[in-house]
Amino acid sequence: MLKIDELEKCYRNKEKRSIFHTTKSKEEKKALDGINIDLKEGQALACIGENGAGKSTLIKCALGILSPTSGSVRLFGEDPRRNKKYCMQKVGVVFGQKTNLWIDIPVIESYKAVKQIYKVDNDTFKRNYEMVMELLELKDIIDVPARRLSLGQRMRADIGLVLLHGPELLFMDEPTLGLDINVKYTIRKFLRQLNQQEKTSIFLTSHDLDDIDEICDDAIVISKGKQIYSGKLDELKNVYADKHIIKISGMKTGNILSLFPGVELTEKENQSIISWDKSCYSVQDVISGVFRMYAVDDIEVREPDIDEVVSRIFTEGVSI
Amino acid sequence: MKNFWTYLKISIKSKLYYRTSFILNMISPIIVLCGQVLLWKGIFKLNNASDFADMSRNAMFSYILIAFVLNNSLNWSTENSLSKDIRNGTVVSKMIRPTTFLSQNIADMFGGVLIQGLFYTLLVIVIFFIAAKDLFVPSFSNLLLFVLSAILGMILRLMINDFFSLLCFFVTGYLGIAWLKNAITNFFSGAMIPITLFPVTLKSIAGYLPFKYMIQVPISFFLGEYTFADGIKTYTVQILWILFFIILHCLIYRKIRINLVIAGG
Incomplete structure (x- = not known):
């Protein structure tokens, strides 16, 4: 065309x-x-x-x-x-x-x-x-x-x-x-x-x-x-998003940081957001850890954000 | 050609949509016409003669009336709509339609000419009926020769206007070009005063330019100054000037496509 x-x-x-x-x-x-x-x-x-x-x-x-x-x-x-x-x-x-x-x-x-x-x-x-x-x-x-x-x-x-x-x-x-x-x-x-x-x-x-x-x-x-x-x-x-993100709804029963040192944890009421560098841990490992440390009501592996990708390309001038 | 009529219809509808503005646009040239008539009345009265530089009083008033119709059929807003489109970037919509850029421009201007020209023509016909004894009334054959020349003159004018509008792609403001175009065309077309009244040098310069074929030449047919034999030659020159500006349009448009920066990206 x-x-x-x-x-x-x-x-x-x-x-x-x-x-x-x-x-x-x-x-x-x-x-x-x-x-x-x-x-x-x-x-x-x-x-x-x-x-x-x-x-x-x-x-x-x-x-x-x-x-x-x-x-x-x-x-x-x-x-x-x-x-x-x-x-x-x-x-x-x-x-x-x-x-x-x-x-x-x-x-x-x-x-x-x-x-x-x-x-x-x-x-x-x-x-x-x-x-x-x-x-x-x-x-x-x-x-x-x-x-x-x-x-x-x-x-x-x-x-x-x-x-x-x-x-x-x-x-x-x-x-x-x-x-x-x-x-x-x-x-x-x-x-x-x-x-x-x-x-x-x-x-x-x-x-x-x-x-x-x-x-x-x-x-x-x-x-x-x-x-x-x-x-x-x-x-x-x-390729561009260098982080994985998981969003969890449910009660905390342990400390995820003890299993995966270095992950970023944001907690708000009954919700937690965990993000980490792709090169550190696999998604499967972190999810299995989440089930050990949380009484999970709901879990969501978030897609990398296109805004973040584009922002990195243009502000940091990274080549693809 | 069918597309041309579609664009023409849109142009007419667009111009008639805002009636108050349209009527006000029509009235202002009539006030200028009254001023011109009074001025020439005064000149003839001062000279106390029936002729002025080889033009009879009746011929002069007929000249003023016909020049008024031809000159004001295209008003300021219609004349400069392309320039404005170029300045604000909306011209790009004309470039993406399956019709040539030139025919869209001509149809757009011609819509304005049809409405305004028709109104002024009717007005002047009424004046001719009312004041026939003070005006030069042409023979039927002269009238026919005039109509053909006036149509060619109008097409030439639209092409000249298109040329000046395209120049707005290369400059930052359109008003300067618009005023320059108005000054040149009004002066050298014979719209302000007949070219026959110009000094010899200016008259010869006007002879080499296309502008007199818009107004002065058609009126010469009206006043019976040109014969049928002159007609063939004059029409040919008018057509050649039109072709010249069509070629010029194509060349400029090609240049525009190479280095065009449209407002707003």
């Missing part, structure tokens, strides 16, 4: 002179360097990166809005710059910070326009329209001009808009930016459903790592324009 090979994108900063600023010499900035992506049908791929890492530039290159400096981009087997009409017909794009709706007219008018622009047949349009109306809860805002919608309402309407023509691949650039928890939940649930039931492929960038965790199975990590990871999201978390 989307195949990117050795993509490189450089921006040229021209010499600038101003009364108040010193002269800046002409320089080239590499926004993307050696990016490789092979997005298959039905895949949900997350693009993780700090601010200014090149995520939006990558989407723009993938869509043919920007020309790559070198490397190749193939969208549905075509060069999106040369065959824009064909490629855009098969994709849906949401830029969280910008709307695709015509802001001065009611949302329904934008939807009708999309039907004509993408030449969507009546049955497909009706099916998709009913689906987005129900799942994105658009009934109350469909007749309101986009200009008057709140950010969350506008985003729901925007996502609805790009699905009307039945795209095979969705590009979502920060789709939950600035939204409240309810709207985020609706959007995540909807996208997950779309990916699993309709087999719509998703390319997602987000700073909200819960979005990524809930929607995507695969991930690439970009830092300063360079691709530093490409693979399963779970693997990324397992």
